[in-house]
Amino acid sequence: MTTETDGKSNETHFIPGQPVEYVNPELTELEQAKPGRTVNLKFGFGPIPSNASNKTIFFFDIDNCLYPRSTRILEMMHDKIHEYFKNNLNLNDEDASKLHTDYYRTYGLALEGLVRNHQVDALDYNSKVDDALDLHAVLRYDKVLRETLLKVKKLGKFDYFWLITNAYKNHALRVISFLGIGDLFEGLTFCDYSKYPIICKPMRQYFDNVFQLTQLDCTDEAVLRKQWYIDDSELNVKAAFDLGVGHVILYIENEQDMANLKKHTDYKKYFAGNGRRIELLNNFSSLPDLVGP
Numbered sequence: 380m381t382t383e384t385d386g387k388s389n390e391t392h393f394i395p396g397q398p399v400e401y402v403n404p405e406l407t408e409l410e411q412a413k414p415g416r417t418v419n420l421k422f423g424f425g426p427i428p429s430n431a432s433n434k435t436i437f438f439f440d441i442d443n444c445l446y447p448r449s450t451r452i453l454e455m456m457h458d459k460i461h462e463y464f465k466n467n468l469n470l471n472d473e474d475a476s477k478l479h480t481d482y483y484r485t486y487g488l489a490l491e492g493l494v495r496n497h498q499v500d501a502l503d504y505n506s507k508v509d510d511a512l513d514l515h516a517v518l519r520y521d522k523v524l525r526e527t528l529l530k531v532k533k534l535g536k537f538d539y540f541w542l543i544t545n546a547y548k549n550h551a552l553r554v555i556s557f558l559g560i561g562d563l564f565e566g567l568t569f570c571d572y573s574k575y576p577i578i579c580k581p582m583r584q585y586f587d588n589v590f591q592l593t594q595l596d597c598t599d600e601a602v603l604r605k606q607w608y609i610d611d612s613e614l615n616v617k618a619a620f621d622l623g624v625g626h627v628i629l630y631i632e633n634e635q636d637m638a639n640l641k642k643h644t645d646y647k648k649y650f651a652g653n654g655r656r657i658e659l660l661n662n663f664s665s666l667p668d669l670v671g672p
Contacts, residue, residue, distance in 0.1 A: 399423035403556040418561030425592030432594035434538035440610035501572035518557035581618035
């Protein structure tokens with residue numbers, strides 16, 4: 380087993396396919412005693428053993444999906460990214476904001492634009508953005524979230540729960556530890572900032588990597604049709620749907636976001652068809668009802 384006990388800004392190390400345990404150094408002894416605060420991933424960051432291929436897996440996004448937008452982590456992250464654009468590219472506020480938005484829309488991840496076009500050190504970026512976020516101040520042990528996920532597990536429909544994120548592994552481990560759900564997932568696929576080019580959702584290569592690490596034959600339509608995936612990103616769920624993932628859920632909390640979604644020209648194609656479609660969820664605790672008995 381690989382044990383991760385590094386501080387939040389330090390690089391974590393792992394052995395492919397081996398279990399990962401992460402003990403969050405930011406938690407007090409009392410906080411650490413709660414269930415799920417120590418992260419235990421049976422298959423670590425993958426791959427799953429080849430003799431466990433083509434199982435039924437529920438894939439979960441992390442940020443703004445496993446915790447509500449009201450935590451304002453997105454805003455905290457945007458502030459850090461904005462400062463990084465300004466300081467490292469010598470831009471004023473207006474130009475930094477415009478370029479950040481442009482890169483996010485173009486690549487799905489602002490960092491991808493920075494690395495691709497400005498040769499930014501991605502791990503330096505991570506240390507000054509994601510790892511610098513004061514998550515301890517805004518994320519609490521979430522008993523309701525934990526019970527919701529356990530209810531879905533107890534339905535008996537899934538062999539594994541697997542996390543997939545555009546964040547680096549340090550951030551992902553910190554988040555699920557603070558929330559108290561670190562013992563409910565078998566593995567994690569993250570955006571590897573140490574490699575170039577950076578591969579992130581909604582890129583086809585990212586999902587292909589997920590399928591490879593979880594031993595799913597993505598050429599077999601029947602295999603993909605039994606997989607489940609939830610994300611708060613419209614781009615990401617559409618990409619998974621187009622690849623053939625059978626049960627795709629868009630988590631969309633805000634009523635205005637829902638109203639805007641319904642104005643999109645492809646709304647009927649993806650979200651309102653009579654057959655297979657992307658399901659909409661506005662309350663995470665209703666997930667067990669959506670998944671069904």
